[in-house]
Amino acid sequence: MLVLARKKDESILIGDNIEIIITDITEDKVKIGIEAPRHMKIFRKELLEQIQDENIKSAGAKVDISALRKTKI
């Protein structure tokens, strides 16, 4: 992994069209601005992990279909 030290308002370029800007730094938080093409999906890593966990839980259930059919939504 490449590790770079940056100060507030400094930025990093990735490829031709992605820029990551350090917009604010506090004691335990960094605010990051990202300029990237709209088709690039950007999300926090915890989100993907949450979704994976939820999918695994959902798929792991053994559901009684006949009882489910009686359930009114």
Next chain:
Amino acid sequence: MQIKTKYFGEIQIDEKQIIDFPEGIPGFQDDKQYIMIRDEDTDFTFFQSLKTEDLCFITLPPVLIAGDYGFDISKETVEKLELEEAEDVLVYSILNIPEDYKKMTANLKAPIVVNIKNNKGIQELLDDDKFDLKHPVFKGEE
């Protein structure tokens, strides 16, 4: 072709009905083909993996759960699914169904989006706190 399913035994399917998930579904990246089974008389739709008999997601259309549900499909998803018309889109929320059905929750944060024109699907991730990961399906019963 004949496939084995988690809930419906062995069933006959038409290969044209197969939905491709080129990226799989997070947590199950190796399963890239599903068949949608609509359960008659109910609103549930089952996404059964072709490869794994024991892998089946039970879903509901999110509008049945949260009437005002809506989100912008990302440009990336529009490209990946080759979406052209809004009416080609079907959206489903994966349900987490515990033994006590009343505690069933729906994942509104990561809806399944299917382009019915080319049978391609994806699980869209919505990085916005207004969408619940565990939205109670039955209101007032936590």
